[in-house]
Amino acid sequence: MSPVEDPESDLTRKQRREQARAQRKAVEEASATQSAQRKRLIQLGGIAGVVVVIIAIILVATGSGGSKGAPAPKSPAANAAAASVISLLQGIPQNGITLGNASAPVTIQYFGDLECPICKQFTLGALPSVIQKYVRTGKVKIEYRSMQTATRERETFQTQQVAALAAGKQNLMWHYIELFYHEQGEEGSGYVTESYLQGLAAQVPGLSLSNWSSARNDPAYANQVISDAQAANQSGFTGTPSFLIGKTGGSMQKLENPSLTDASSFEPVIEKLLKG
Amino acid sequence: MSRRALRITMIVLATVGLGVASYLTYVHYSGSPPVCTAGGSCLKVQTSIYSKLAGVPVALMGLIGYIAILASLLAPENETSRFATLAFAIAGFGFSAYLTYRELFSIHAVCEWCASSAAIMTILMLLAVWRFLRGEAPPYESPHVKPAEGPQAAHVSAS
Structure with missing residues (x-):
């Protein structure tokens, strides 16, 4: 029994290695995509949150109806x-x-x-x-x-x-x-x-x-x-x-x-x- | 929709919005009444106390917003430029929502120019969110190349 494997089994092992590498790459890519998507969603939420806060400040500053220095109606x-x-x-x-x-x-x-x-x-x-x-x-x-x-x-x-x-x-x-x-x-x-x-x-x-x-x-x-x-x-x-x-x-x-x-x-x- | 078509659609929308905002800014500074089919509604909105924010005409703010969106769309497309478009579009949408609220519940008049700008900004915001979440185009996959064999292998072994 020679320890040297025949070319056919060697090719199979090579293919298996490539397959495993491809799988690893696919998993890494999927993980990277997921991570990028998560990052984008966080950024989107952040921007939306900041805009909501700014609009709320503008609404309060421009008055939701209250009048400064003038008597309230029916007072x-x-x-x-x-x-x-x-x-x-x-x-x-x-x-x-x-x-x-x-x-x-x-x-x-x-x-x-x-x-x-x-x-x-x-x-x-x-x-x-x-x-x-x-x-x-x-x-x-x-x-x-x-x-x-x-x-x-x-x-x-x-x-x-x-x-x-x-x-x-x-x-x-x-x-x-x-x-x-x-x-x-x-x-x-x-x-x-x-x-x-x-x-x-x-x-x-x-x-x-x-x-x-x-x-x-x-x-x-x-x-x-x-x-x-x-x-x-x-x-x-x-x-x-x-x-x-x-x-x-x-x-x-x-x-x-x-x-x-x-x-x-x-x-x-x-x-x-x-x-x- | 392809990435290119999406970008072109957004550029067209931003250009139309820029035109509307330019007209409203011109009307504000010239003091002339805006062309309006809804009676004096546009004039009422345009001359209301909500037509300025901290002394700056809101029409001018809209103009600056559309310029910013257009600039970010014309910049080379990457994650940063898509994020910039998204940020400007969300800010523009929020501001349009605030102004529409004022028109409906404070001024009790709707200006068709402002309403059309709000509609454009809403569509731009939705497209900007879609574009941002789609991210980069998938990398171009080259066709599988069969490993070299025969003469090339012989050549390698000979060297």
Whole structure:
């Protein structure tokens, strides 16, 4: 018996070795593929997790509805503001941007920014006297015009002013702007969120929210804000509140830096126009 | 779908998305109202308080996102470039989901341009996940070569 194996059995052993090597290679390759696939799934999960966390942070940061610095709708402060506004405007006709009788002999154009704290001082201070003394009696009508001053973002300004103008489609714009000024938040605190605007709308008595929402899409209101800005620019106004006053249908004169607390700046001008 | 076809499909989608985002960015900075069949919905979305994030227009963010996706698709294909496409596409999809949520539940208006971008980004994300999980193409297997015999073996033994 020779220890040397015949070529046939040698070939078989070689084939077996190759077979075993191929099997080992296949197992190694399968294992490597599995490991790579596991690694990819972990990477995919990691990326998805990071994106979910970032989006959650953005959602919280941009506000899920809460408003900073402004009273929450239906809070005692908001209810008090609504009661005061309803009482002030009760029985006074409104038509779009105009408060007062359409045939009033004198017209005041009030250029304001709903986030402007000085406008708030004026609206809560001097304006009620003008309304009670001249608007309620049919002598003066007031038109509200938009002019961006305190609001930092153009988009926010446009959105809030259009929200007010859209209430004018139901002749309730003055309720909306009065409520806005009464419940105005801290300047620059980002309190004007969609839910803040909707919360104000919900406080306007008799306002159909669905009609108000669809009116907000009307491009005419966005264009109104733009044309108001042009009018303010043409008049050379640099701040709010600013006013144009004159006989209805006649030429208007500028009235800037009025008293914020009483009607003393308006009374002499209005009286003169009424007499003249 | 072959790897090449998948890549080309994604490049086409990213290019269309880039076009949409470029238009929305132009509209944002020009101040002109976007062309929209749904009344003033696009204008309402475009001028809403959610049209900017930290002072940066979201349309510009979308534009940058599509550029990043396109760049990663045009880069030589390997594990890193596929991962980059995946990361950008998932981030874009997440951001689109956030904006769609804002349109539906905060602004109550849907901008068709934004919706089409969200749809493109969703398809891109799904394709990017598929492409990433598929990994490398299997190595090219050369045809089995029969071991040399006869004269070659004789030649070897002779040397």
